[in-house]
Amino acid sequence: MLTRALIVVLAILNLGVALWWMLRGEPAPAPPPPTTGVAQLQLLPATASAPTGASIASTPAAALDDVTPAPAPPPPAAAPAQAPAAESPAATAVVPAPVAAPPAPAPAVAQAPAPVPAAPAQCVSLGPFTDRAAAQAAQAKAGGTLRGARLREVADAGATRYRVVLPAAASREDAQATVKRIVAAGLSDYYIIANGEEANAIALGQYRNREGAERRMAALSAAGFNARLIASGGDGSAQWWLDATLAPPADASAARQRSGAAQQRSLDCARVR
Structure with missing residues (x-):
């Protein structure tokens, strides 16, 4: 039953659409676009009374309206840029900013000359x-x-030899103890006299000139030894x-x-x- 009802409804709808399509009028054609630059004829309504000849003659342009759009006016010319008004000297005067004086250079500190080492x-x-x-x-x-x-x-100015000698010690052991002190002081060229009048004395070198013997004595004196100089071979002067x-x-x-x-x-x- 439901199917039959739907079929009947669809048939009625199709019939209604067909009747509407058949009975609708033809659409009015759209007026053609106006032609640019050509005057168009405008009809007066039929109920208006016909104008007299005088009125027609006097108003010939009343029946025709020129609907041609007026050409667009040209864009206004750009006004020339006006030069800025001259400024008054008072306005243009620039007051110079005060220039800061450069700082005075610091006085150079005099450097004391390096001390010169004294010559020996x-x-x-x-x-x-x-x-x-x-x-x-x-x-x-x-x-x-x-x-x-x-x-x-x-x-003995005429001497040919000079000897440097330490006085004789009280014993051989004392002489050997003195020799150890001499070695500890960094001195060399020594020997202990064993016999004679100078037994247990310590000989510290023999020289041909007095100057060399005196240098040896100076080194011994700096080390704390009291040496003596003995000249030989001279005439006694x-x-x-x-x-x-x-x-x-x-x-x-x-x-x-x-x-x-x-x-x-x-x-x-x-x-x-």
Whole structure:
């Protein structure tokens, strides 16, 4: 039953659609678009009375309306940019900003010169002189070129050998103990005299010139040993020497010339003090 009812309903709907399609009118055609630039004829309504000849003559343009759109006016020309008005001198004047003065340079700190190390003292021995008076006269002639001068007598000036000796010890054991002290001080060239008048004495070197023997004695004295110098092979005559420290800027040659000495020898300054 339900199926038959649906079929009947669909048939009625189709019949209604067909009747509506048959009875609808034809659509009015759309008016053609107006032609640009051509005047169009406009009909007056039929109920209006016909205008008289005079009115037609007087108003010929009333029946025709020009519906042509007026051309668009050209865009206005852009106004030229106006130059900015001249500013008054008062407005344009620029007040310069105060310029800060550059800071004054800091005064350079004077640096103290580096201390110059003092030159080591130089000592000299001038001579030989025949007697004490001649050595004193030479000291006076040298004057300010010498400092701390002292006179030194050299016995056996004609000696050919010089020995450096430590006095004899009380026993062999004491002499050996002294030898150990000498070795500990870093000294060499020694031996213990076994026989004779100098038994248990310690010989510390033999030299052909007095200057070498005196350097050896200076080294022993610095180590704390009291050595003595023994000359041999001479005629017993004595000489005098002038030992002193050179006063700057004098040199040994200048001091020798002023004193009148025949020779000059370098000297350890420890012996002058």
